[in-house]
Amino acid sequence: MAEVTSFKTGVGCGLYRNTGTYGSPTWTFQSEVQSVTPNSPWDWVEASSRASAVKLWGKSLVDVSYQLTYRADDLDAGWEAFMAAHWSRTTVVDCLILNGLIATEGVRGVRAEFYCSMDSEPQDIGGSIFSTFTLKPTVTTNGLPKSVIMGTSSTPAFSAISV
């Protein structure tokens, strides 16, 4: 019988924005985030040959992106940072996006510098306003996107997503 472990919840996940430097990051929990949808599908390339009747595949590029809904609040430094990045063609937001909290050993995610696009912000008269942002990683002089597994004492272990 399989071992029963605890389940993960969305509200228990963490999106952290770096408010320090790239080399010495200060990961700030973005508390006004409502939900995050990570996407990372690989592009498949066919690699079939006469060696096998089985259709064979390879992986080429992984399309990492995140869609997040963020409660609009001009007093919230995080929302301001994402919105400022949206209205810039060059500004990036350095984020650590995890499927748990940063202090939890074993949670996984991605650290990257992201371009940001605000896709929508419905302003219904009776509603609380949430901005929907799409984040896509880019390349900077600091480095490339990395996958992350959190270790002890909130120490991340980074792995290159190599070709």
Add this chain to the structure above:
Amino acid sequence: MATLPTRTLCADLVTYLTALAAPGADDSYARCYFVRTADANDAALQLLTGRRVRIAPSLPNAYTYEALTRGGDLYTHRISVLIEKRYTDAAGDPPTSWFDTQVDWVYTNIVLGFDFDKRDGALPTFNRQLTTVVADVQLFDLDTVLKSGLFSSVVEITFNELVAA
């Protein structure tokens, strides 16, 4: 033991109303959980000379609690405001002008007074995270006013409050 935010809100609204519409010597504003509606034979009603306002959680579904963001929770409070005033000026039915005064007082001080939103920056100073969603007004109870001269109006107001988790 934690304090129910809906209870805190009722108390805050009493304080807010007291500042907004200073009660006269015979007026009474208070927080409560229920009000025993007066009738013509009620001794307390016969003694009611001023305006009586009671603010209470709406029973039975007084509040809803849900996670809104990863760092904030949303409370939806449903509050009932009962406003009572006895007609004592003369025999017979109260005149239109008297009703005008009562319904306008409710509209000015309860419906508009408790209308907290960000359209004009009119958020309450006691709670900057409180917004008004809807106010449902029972203008007055006709049966009560005709039988006992008691103007009795109920305003049920729904508020949203964002609270840090």
